[in-house]
Amino acid sequence: EPEVTQTPSHQVTQMGQEVILRCVPISNHLYFYWYRQILGQKVEFLVSFYNNEISEKSEIFDDQFSVERPDGSNFTLKIRSTKLEDSAMYFCAAGQENQETQYFGPGTRLLVL
Amino acid sequence: GEDVEQSLFLSVREGDSSVINCTYTDSSSTYLYWYKQEPGAGLQLLTYIFSNMDMKQDQRLTVLLNKKDKHLSLRIADTQTGDSAIYFCAEKGGLTGGGNKLTFGTGTQLKVEL
Numbered sequence: 001e002p003e004v005t006q007t008p009s010h011q012v013t014q015m016g017q018e019v020i021l022r023c024v025p026i027s028n029h030l031y032f033y034w035y036r037q038i039l040g041q042k043v044e045f046l047v048s049f050y051n052n053e054i055s056e057k058s059e060i061f062d063d064q065f066s067v068e069r070p071d072g073s074n075f076t077l078k079i080r081s082t083k084l085e086d087s088a089m090y091f092c093a094a095g096q097e098n099q100e101t102q103y104f105g106p107g108t109r110l111l112v113l
Numbered sequence: 114g115e116d117v118e119q120s121l122f123l124s125v126r127e128g129d130s131s132v133i134n135c136t137y138t139d140s141s142s143t144y145l146y147w148y149k150q151e152p153g154a155g156l157q158l159l160t161y162i163f164s165n166m167d168m169k170q171d172q173r174l175t176v177l178l179n180k181k182d183k184h185l186s187l188r189i190a191d192t193q194t195g196d197s198a199i200y201f202c203a204e205k206g207g208l209t210g211g212g213n214k215l216t217f218g219t220g221t222q223l224k225v226e227l
Binding site: 031033035042043044045048055056058091093095099100101102103104105106107 | 144146148154155156157158161163201203205213214215216217218219220
């Protein structure tokens, strides 16, 4: 299976701090996604990104969240001012042009104290 | 909005077949997926089916899709202890419906006993 990598694997932060989660998608994939999974709950869609812009976002993805692909390889999710309820596992995913499949990274476990 | 539901737990004996079921509400689903999550790990894509198909077989895995009833199942033949994991059903809506986002079920915890 093609590999998506994410860093860090774990992050602990104080409420109100900014965090940046990083993803290195598969090189020939063009569609990028962030999902999150709060402990014990469903995996939820946050945002999709194509051609250097957001193509779709959920209600969760408010103006505290942003995404970018600054150098053509890393795909980042920034949370400007973290809240306790942002504690979750954050998954990056990548998809090909045919949009049939999405391959997920191992996730970043974020804990906000 | 779209919804995907699964039963929470399934326990089988090693060597038996496992059948994990899923129902969904989005009538414009284009693809349906099964992902596997082992403890502490990410989501591994196991298999997927296009909504125009009703069956897909891939080694020990068989996916059945009943589009009329919006019911998807995953059968694992000769279940092994290494198959113990959480299995997530997910659907992708049509372009006029949900775009490319995946909507996931709650996950079914499969426990394989000796």
